[in-house]
Amino acid sequence: MRQAHTVEQVRAAEAALMARLPEGALMMRAAHGLAQAVADWLGSTYGRRVLLLVGSGDNGGDALHAGALLARRGAGVEAWLLSDQVHAGGLAALRAAGGQVVPAGVQTGPRWGTRWGARPEVVVDGIVGIGGRPGLRPAAQEALARVEGVPVVAVDVPSGVDVDTGEAPQPHVRATFTVTFGTHKAAHLVDPAARAAGTVHLVDLGLDLPAPGVESLQAADVSRLLPRPSDDAHKYTRGVVGVRAGSATYPGAGLLSVAGAACGLAGMVRYVGDAAVADRVRQAHPEVVGAGRVQAWVVGSGTGDDAAATLAEALADAREHRLPVLVDADALHHLTGPLDVPAVLTPHAGELAAMLDEDRAEIEARPLHFAREAARRYGCVVLLKGRHTLVSTPDGRTRATTTGTPWLATAGAGDVLGGVIGALLAAGLDPFDAASVGSWLHGAAATLVSRGGPLVAGQVGGAVADVVRALPAP
Numbered sequence: 001m002r003q004a005h006t007v008e009q010v011r012a013a014e015a016a017l018m019a020r021l022p023e024g025a026l027m028m029r030a031a032h033g034l035a036q037a038v039a040d041w042l043g044s045t046y047g048r049r050v051l052l053l054v055g056s057g058d059n060g061g062d063a064l065h066a067g068a069l070l071a072r073r074g075a076g077v078e079a080w081l082l083s084d085q086v087h088a089g090g091l092a093a094l095r096a097a098g099g100q101v102v103p104a105g106v107q108t109g110p111r112w113g114t115r116w117g118a119r120p121e122v123v124v125d126g127i128v129g130i131g132g133r134p135g136l137r138p139a140a141q142e143a144l145a146r147v148e149g150v151p152v153v154a155v156d157v158p159s160g161v162d163v164d165t166g167e168a169p170q171p172h173v174r175a176t177f178t179v180t181f182g183t184h185k186a187a188h189l190v191d192p193a194a195r196a197a198g199t200v201h202l203v204d205l206g207l208d209l210p211a212p213g214v215e216s217l218q219a220a221d222v223s224r225l226l227p228r229p230s231d232d233a234h235k236y237t238r239g240v241v242g243v244r245a246g247s248a249t250y251p252g253a254g255l256l257s258v259a260g261a262a263c264g265l266a267g268m269v270r271y272v273g274d275a276a277v278a279d280r281v282r283q284a285h286p287e288v289v290g291a292g293r294v295q296a297w298v299v300g301s302g303t304g305d306d307a308a309a310t311l312a313e314a315l316a317d318a319r320e321h322r323l324p325v326l327v328d329a330d331a332l333h334h335l336t337g338p339l340d341v342p343a344v345l346t347p348h349a350g351e352l353a354a355m356l357d358e359d360r361a362e363i364e365a366r367p368l369h370f371a372r373e374a375a376r377r378y379g380c381v382v383l384l385k386g387r388h389t390l391v392s393t394p395d396g397r398t399r400a401t402t403t404g405t406p407w408l409a410t411a412g413a414g415d416v417l418g419g420v421i422g423a424l425l426a427a428g429l430d431p432f433d434a435a436s437v438g439s440w441l442h443g444a445a446a447t448l449v450s451r452g453g454p455l456v457a458g459q460v461g462g463a464v465a466d467v468v469r470a471l472p473a474p
């Protein structure tokens with residue numbers, strides 16, 4: 001599990017550990033990890049050109065100490081100080097190692113502006129870390145503009161983003177990769193900040209941390225959570241998923257929801273809906289049967305004018321038999337308040353905007369905030385689709401999905417996702433696990449069928465089996 005802790009949690013854990021260690025020990029752990037990550041990325045250190053952007057806090061201290069370590073390994077290291085006050089120990093270490101220092105406010109000239117007169121090969125962003133407020137001051141913006149196009153490694157977080165929310169409302173650094181310390185932060189997992197962080201490399205500091213607010217499943221977690229058939233399983237013990245999706249106007253949504261539900265993770269799929277769509281479903285998936293008892297419902301996609309009635313029928317059956325329900329697309333607009341059955345709602349940003357009476361742009365700028373808000377308001381698990389899909393519970397616990405490919409942004413992909421999650425609900429996972437495991441599998445299946453190229457949604461359901469086969473042993 002990749003875990004993201006808040007700044008407050010990190011500060012408390014660091015204080016507890018620092019009390020037991022010699023002064024500066026944690027910063028040196030951070031700096032060694034940072035220097036090694038930069039050296040690995042460069043492939044060598046001797047004669048390489050590294051530029052440090054150094055702010056006033058310990059984030060700048062990390063950059064200076066890492067710069068000193070790189071300078072001792074033969075790199076040409078220059079530090080641009082963005083404040084009159086920078087970490088004194090780090091500055092002394094860089095100077096002692098032969099690094100160049102350009103004080104704050106000194107005009108360093110055009111064309112990269114380095115003392116070498118040549119383009120740096122990498123910029124180390126030590127402007128601000130977890131002590132920073134969102135945004136960049138003019139000096140930092142000017143320095144970044146002068147090295148535009150040079151790959152940036154962010155120290156701890158890309159400077160300027162909001163660390164705990166993943167929001168990035170003001171100017172910020174866009175990093176090729178980020179080296180973070182002790183634990184991940186929400187900004188590494190949640191967009192739009194996660195996009196600015198690039199690949200994230202974690203340096204262990206040995207912190208003792210509490211339960212995280214945001215986490216991200218890894219293959220081993222999915223393998224551990226995945227429902228697998230017991231030796232004496234039969235189709236009913238493995239779970240039956242019922243699909244109420246599609247209509248005469250939108251038959252494809254029914255077919256694709258079934259394609260997801262029929263991924264093989266539940267024992268049986270039932271389709272309940274328009275007779276002509278049911279015929280087409282049976283042609284495409286001969287194993288699918290008609291109405292009867294189920295263990296979970298998938299409802300909503302492509303139900304058009306029938307959405308309200310279809311939702312009402314599914315909820316009535318779910319109430320009577322205490323079943324979980326996945327609600328998607330058209331049916332989302334007919335929810336009026338907290339659900340009284342276990343449920344997963346799967347809106348995209350536009351649908352969530354309508355549900356919360358907000359602008360779509362606001363939802364996209366603050367996805368973590370609004371996923372949690374919707375989960376609270378509707379009293380159930382909410383999955384907000386996006387590059388890093390978020391799954392939130394009413395108490396705020398959130399998982400971010402980091403599998404997937406931009407090729408998955410294609411019509412019908414959401415229908416397949418709803419079906420896969422429905423199968424996991426029927427197989428017995430609780431709504432939070434079903435939604436987050438389903439989202440992970442869906443993203444991984446898309447990457448598998450895409451192989452770097454285009455895909456169509458119908459392929460994704462079938463590829464879930466190959467993803468499951470490739471999971472590590474539980």
Ligand SMILES: NC(=O)C1=CN([C@@H]2O[C@H](COP(=O)(O)OP(=O)(O)OC[C@H]3O[C@@H](n4cnc5c(N)ncnc54)[C@H](O)[C@@H]3O)[C@@H](O)[C@H]2O)[C@@H](O)CC1
Pocket residue numbers: 014015018026027028030031055056057058059060062127128129130131132133134135136137140155156157160181
């Ligand atoms: N506390 C610890 O034990 C450790 C901290 N480490 C590093 O220390 C960092 C936190 O250091 P600090 O608490 O000193 O805080 P930061 O270095 O993140 O920044 C705080 C300083 O930046 C200024 N500032 C705030 N917002 C700004 C903005 N938008 N633009 C420009 N300047 C701004 C503040 O006035 C303050 O002086 C971590 O992110 C990490 O890099 C690591 O060395 C690991 C150990």
Ligand SMILES: [K+]
Pocket residue numbers: 059125126127128129154155156157158159
């Ligand atoms: K930074």
